[in-house]
Amino acid sequence: MTEKNQHIILKTSNLSIGYISKKKHTCIASNINIELKRGELVGLIGANGIGKSTLLRTLTQVQNPLEGTIEINDKKVNDHAPLELAKVLSLVLTEQITSKNLSVFELVALGRQPYTNWIGTISKQDTEAINNALELTNITELKHKKCFELSDGQLQKVMIARALAQDTDLIILDEPTTHLDMYHKAYILKLLQKLAKDTNKTILFSSHEIDLAIQLCDNLIVMTENDVVSNTPCNLISKGTFNHLFPKDLIAFDEKTGSFRVKK
Amino acid sequence: MIDKKTYKLPSIILTAILVVCFFLNISLGSVSIPFKAIFNSLIGNSTEHETWQHIIQNYRLPKAFTAIIVGSGLGISGLLMQTLFRNPLAGPFVLGISSGASLGVALVILGSSVFGGVFGALFVSKWGIVIAASLGSFLVLLAVLMVSLKVRDTMAILIIGLMFASITAAIVSVLSYFGSAEQLQQYVFWGFGSLGNLSWTDLSILFIIYSIGLILAILSIKTLNTLLLGENYAKSLGLNIKKSRLIIIIATSLLAGTITAFTGPIAFIGLAIPHLTRQVFNTSNHKILLPAVFLFGAIVMLICDSIAQLPYSDLTLPINAITALIGAPVIIWLLVSKRKMVF
Numbered sequence: 054m055t056e057k058n059q060h061i062i063l064k065t066s067n068l069s070i071g072y073i074s075k076k077k078h079t080c081i082a083s084n085i086n087i088e089l090k091r092g093e094l095v096g097l098i099g100a101n102g103i104g105k106s107t108l109l110r111t112l113t114q115v116q117n118p119l120e121g122t123i124e125i126n127d128k129k130v131n132d133h134a135p136l137e138l139a140k141v142l143s144l145v146l147t148e149q150i151t152s153k154n155l156s157v158f159e160l161v162a163l164g165r166q167p168y169t170n171w172i173g174t175i176s177k178q179d180t181e182a183i184n185n186a187l188e189l190t191n192i193t194e195l196k197h198k199k200c201f202e203l204s205d206g207q208l209q210k211v212m213i214a215r216a217l218a219q220d221t222d223l224i225i226l227d228e229p230t231t232h233l234d235m236y237h238k239a240y241i242l243k244l245l246q247k248l249a250k251d252t253n254k255t256i257l258f259s260s261h262e263i264d265l266a267i268q269l270c271d272n273l274i275v276m277t278e279n280d281v282v283s284n285t286p287c288n289l290i291s292k293g294t295f296n297h298l299f300p301k302d303l304i305a306f307d308e309k310t311g312s313f314r315v316k317k
Numbered sequence: 318m319i320d321k322k323t324y325k326l327p328s329i330i331l332t333a334i335l336v337v338c339f340f341l342n343i344s345l346g347s348v349s350i351p352f353k354a355i356f357n358s359l360i361g362n363s364t365e366h367e368t369w370q371h372i373i374q375n376y377r378l379p380k381a382f383t384a385i386i387v388g389s390g391l392g393i394s395g396l397l398m399q400t401l402f403r404n405p406l407a408g409p410f411v412l413g414i415s416s417g418a419s420l421g422v423a424l425v426i427l428g429s430s431v432f433g434g435v436f437g438a439l440f441v442s443k444w445g446i447v448i449a450a451s452l453g454s455f456l457v458l459l460a461v462l463m464v465s466l467k468v469r470d471t472m473a474i475l476i477i478g479l480m481f482a483s484i485t486a487a488i489v490s491v492l493s494y495f496g497s498a499e500q501l502q503q504y505v506f507w508g509f510g511s512l513g514n515l516s517w518t519d520l521s522i523l524f525i526i527y528s529i530g531l532i533l534a535i536l537s538i539k540t541l542n543t544l545l546l547g548e549n550y551a552k553s554l555g556l557n558i559k560k561s562r563l564i565i566i567i568a569t570s571l572l573a574g575t576i577t578a579f580t581g582p583i584a585f586i587g588l589a590i591p592h593l594t595r596q597v598f599n600t601s602n603h604k605i606l607l608p609a610v611f612l613f614g615a616i617v618m619l620i621c622d623s624i625a626q627l628p629y630s631d632l633t634l635p636i637n638a639i640t641a642l643i644g645a646p647v648i649i650w651l652l653v654s655k656r657k658m659v660f
Contacts, residue, residue, distance in 0.1 A: 112555065139555030146553075151403045152545035154601045166543055166554045172604065173539040219554070 060257040061127075062223050063089040063112070064175040070104060070111045078119055081107050083282045085121070087274055089223070089257060095283075096266035097259040099276030100299055104257045108276070109227050112257075113144055125223065139167040143219035145212045145226040153201035157211050160200060161186055164218030186217035189248060206237035210244070217248065217263035225260035230265075238262055242269050263295070264312035286311075320330065324605055327597055331612040335385075338619040342381045345628040348372060379520045381619065383512045385575050386520075386527050386588060388618025389611040392594070393534050394572040395587030396610050400541045400603070401565050402465065406475060408588030412461050418577035419508070420485040421453025422446055425488070427496035428502045445520065446507075450578030455570040457481050462566060471630035478646040483489050509635035510581035512622050532573035534607065537565050541603040584637050585644025590614045592651050593636035617643070 069083035073135055081104035092245065095160045099105050110116045112123060123130040125141050133141070143164070150160070164186070165179040175183070176248055182275075187193045200208060209229055216224045229245070230238040246269045249256045257274075260266055266273060267286040274283045277297045282289065289295065295306040304313045344355050350373065354364040358373045391409060396413075398407040409415050425445050460481065465474045493501050515523065540561040543551040552558055573587065590613050591606070598609045621643060625634045 115552075116547070134555075135552070135557060136555035139553060144550065144553040146547075146549055148547055148549060149549045150545070150550065152601045154595075154599070155545060156600075159600075159602060160546075163543060163546060163554070166539065166556075170541070171536065171539060173542055184420070 060091045061088050061090055062125065063087070063257070064124045064127075065112075066122050067120040068111070068123060068125075070107050070120050071106075073117070080119060081283055082276060083120070087281070087283045089255045089272075091222070091255055092253040093271045094246050094254050094269065095255070095257045095272045095274060096270040097257060097268055097274045097276070098261070098263050098298070101221045103276045103278070105276060106227065109225060109257075109259055113142065113225055114138065114211065120294075121286050128287055134266075136167055139219065139221075141221050142223050143216040143221040143223065145209075145216050145224070145229055147227050147231065150200065150212075155200050155201065157187075157192060157195045157198050157200065157203070158183065160211055161214045161218050164215040164220075167219065182220055186214040189217060189251065190244065192212040192219075205232045206234075206240070207235065209241055213241075213248075215243070217252070217254075221254070225256065226256070228259050228261070230260055230262055239265055242266070245269075263298075264310075267311045324598055324600070324609075328609070328612070331609070331616065335612055335616050335619075338390075338616050338623075339381055339385070340621045342384065342623050343373065343377045345623050346377060346626050347629065347631050347633075348374070349629055357382060375484070375517075379515050379517055380513045380622065382520055383523070383580065384618040384622045385605030385615040386523060386543060387580055387583060388592070388614035388616070388621075390527050390530065390572040390576045390614070391586040392416075392610040392614025392617075393531070393607060394569040395589075396591040396606060397534060397537070397541070397565050397569050399591055400544055401562065401569075402474060403544075403547075404475065405590070405592070406637070408585075408586060409454075409569070409577075410582070410587060410589075411475060412478035413457045413485070413576050414570065414573050415582045416482040417453040417455070417457025418450035418487040418490055418574050419450070419453070419582055420457075421449035422507060422578065423485075423489040423492050423504055424453075425449040426493040426507070427500050429500070444522075447526075447575060447578040451526075451570060451574035453485075454574035454577065455567070457485070458566050458570050460561065468493070506583045508637070510532050510583045510637035510640075512580055512634070512636055515579060519579060523575060526571055526575040527570060529580075530568045533564055533568035537568060538560065538603045538607060540565070543552070545601050580636075582637065584641040585648070586618065586640055588643040589647045590617060593617070593647060596651075 057220070063108060065085050065087050068085040069079060069080055071080040089149065097105055097108065106117070111118050124125050125133065130138070137164070161183050162175055162179070165171065165175065165182060168179060169175065184193070185197060190213055192207065192214060195203065195207060200211065203211065213226070213229070225226050226245070229241055233241065242260070242265050244257050245258060248254065267290070270284060273289055274281060275289060275294050275298065277294070282294055284292070290308055290311065298306070304315055307314045344352055348369075350369050355373060358364050358370045364370045395408040398409065398412060399405055402412070411653065461474065461478050464477050468474060468477070474605050493504065496504070540556060543554055543556050548558055577583070591610055594606060594609045594613045598605055601605065621639045622636060625636045625639045627634060
């Protein structure tokens with residue numbers, strides 16, 4: 054790794070996540086210390102209901118942390134003005150976009166909003182960034198299609214292109230592979246790997262495709278009942294972290310193949 | 318970018334139609350006036366009959382301008398509502414904004430006897446009605462928005478809007494029970510809607526407030542486009558949701574509220590015009606939609622008004638009936654026809 058790649062984009066210190074209501078604090082996970090470096094592809098994995106979404110929601114400022122701090126580029130997330138944050142962090146969410154009557158170009162162009170003037174005029178520089186994002190995600194030929202004409206896989210690529218056009222150091226994706234078939238799951242994650250490498254952006258995604266994540270990611274954040282571990286896939290396998298991921302009655306982790314097998 | 322070129326032709330055609338409709342609207346009316354006289358009167362020359370000039374300059378011309386303001390203003394407020402509430406059926410009427418305005422006006426006209434005396438008389442001026450209607454629509458919209466923050470389901474929001482309409486209708490009927498026959502008539506006539514009651518002074522007041530609403534709407538174009546992605550995406554793009562929402566709501570209540578105050582509640586324009594526009598301008602980009610809705614709204618309103626005047630007869634139909642007769646079938650046609658009601 055070069056020295057540039059050591060630059061830390063996102064860092065959490067003693068982060069506790071959960072929900073605050075009037076009566077009590079519901080803590081979902083605590084003492085989370087993760088560091089994401091420039092150009093890394095990082096997968097966030099864990100069982101359903103373990104708090105992956107809550108962690109992502111906390112990292113992306115949708116909800117507040119219970120304790121601890123989140124820093125992006127050595128600056129606390131709360132200290133970023135909304136527009137400033139929009140220039141360092143972009144999102145791909147699970148929710149559907151409201152208007153599917155947008156063309157692919159228009160949708161990707163909306164990623165340039167933080168940079169455009171009061172009425173949203175697309176400058177030459179913006180057009181370049183948009184076309185670049187379309188090229189990187191291999192959807193240039195879809196440019197003029199309407200979003201309601203696209204398949205789920207195509208739409209996911211468009212949403213990734215939109216995040217790329219936003220030109221941020223960090224892209225966070227919430228379960229980008231849901232609703233996709235096996236081929237497209239691999240395709241999207243492989244695309245993310247390529248993007249992290251080519252654009253030197255840091256990409257963090259949550260996923261249930263553990264075997265794919267093990268093969269493709271530089272680092273994995275694994276959430277289990279007891280703690281949140283962050284390490285390279287190889288180290289995690291040798292430490293046996295994956296054995297604690299799920300209840301042990303149905304499936305078991307096979308270290309040789311790096312995937313889960315149904316117990317016979 | 319690519320889109321703008323494609324829509325140049327329909328824009329030019331629509332502008333031409335607007336100009337034609339404008340002159341058609343002025344030349345049609347209960348009194349038949351030759352076109353030459355109309356032209357002369359418009360450029361300030363004297364005409365054969367004094368009355369012709371009077372009719373055109375003090376009646377037909379302000380009425381045509383009112384029609385343009387009403388059509389474009391209601392259409393744009395409908396567009397703003399549909400994007401803000403992420404619902405193709407939103408509009409000033411369905412969300413209870415117009416009922417809010419009606420309640421304000423009812424309180425002023427019918428309630429003046431309840432409040433009584435000088436206080437009441439003070440309110441039954443044109444300004445009183447305008448302020449009451451704007452305030453009423455603003456409050457109802459604010460209430461609907463507050464509910465919409467708690468209830469994510471857009472269907473629920475629409476039903477709540479309808480409930481607000483029923484509540485205001487109930488209050489209005491209680492007020493009319495106590496109101497005098499004269500006040501009641503005044504309110505009922507306001508409810509029919511009319512474009513022809515505005516003097517040049519009224520028109521200039523309407524125009525000033527309409528312009529403020531329009532400017533706020535234009536300033537919201539970028540926000541509206543961002544909102545097409547949904548609120549979470551919009552937030553991730555650095556948009557201040559609360560502030561932008563408030564601006565859109567103020568713009569809507571200024572447009573819909575003031576127009577309703579001056580002309581009475583005019584049905585279906587706010588709901589139907591944006592959809593009609595989307596059939597021609599197949600885009601979600603508000604930079605194109607907003608001016609297109611402006612043109613469409615103005616044209617449709619001029620045509621509706623020309624029909625309501627029943628040319629060459631002494632009768633005038635309530636404009637509200639005409640817009641509903643045209644608007645409702647449009648909505649039905651849109652829902653029945655195969656073209657999706659995408660927005």
